[in-house]
Amino acid sequence: MSAPVAGSATSADDLELLARLRRGDEAAFTQLVERLHGPMLRVAMIHVGNRAVAEEVAQDAWVGVLAQLDRFEGRSSLRTWVLRIVANRARTRAVRERRTLPFSSLDGAAEPGRPAVEPERFLPAGHRWAGHWASPPRSWGDVPEERLLSAETRAEVGRAVELLPPAQRAVITLRDVEGMTAAETCELLELTEGNQRVLLHRARSRVRRALERYLDETEVAR
């Protein structure tokens, strides 16, 4: 059972944009670049691990996109198609430069995972309510929205994402930062659905811990 695959088919908006691109409409192209260049850079970064190289790969991928535009068959969203092109080029580039860091060399889901929550926050074996919360999470319902969505809080979450092991970082970046579907993420990272989910779970759990720590600390500081 998988989450619904939004963006799996070409939408009416995509088709219109495509028609304009094929006519050579510069405004349409500018719009597409504004929408996709950032995500392309981040997909490239996952594989090449270097900002300058990622920028080169993304620019090069745009040339590839244009060269193949007439062959785009509309079986996926335009975004998925473009990101597939950049992912392929980034992988090729990573292999050529023999970088060992990239994510393709790691099957992070095979590593034993840490528990999502520190074990000591649950009641111990032998207790009548063993395995239930000893120290439950607090509701964040009273944290003002502008605080949660502030640049500081976002930066803290961004730092927590940066500190994740590469495979977890790749998955949470595509899913939660970029808002891609599970299917798109599996395809771009060549992961099975099950592995994608395990990595997402570990990543989100760790980031939650970091955010909890941050919110608790800054609360005390007030």
Added chain:
Amino acid sequence: MTDPMAEDLECRQVVEAVTDYLEGAMAPRDRLRFDHHLALCEGCQDYLEQMRTVIRVAGRPAADAVPPETMAGLLRAFRDWRR
């Protein structure tokens, strides 16, 4: 037969199953057990809400600006392609 709800989940299991739950990747029976636990457990309700907040805060707020020189270069490529 035994009532499927009789074996209640522990909170410790809930926090490990939360992603499967949010991803809609649970068997119907497991989902039912999860919902049952959630209905009775404020700690796990708050935990689930926290996970939703993490997803929201992690999301990119806006499209990033493309540097003008990058855009200019790409537009040149676009014009070449049209020819």
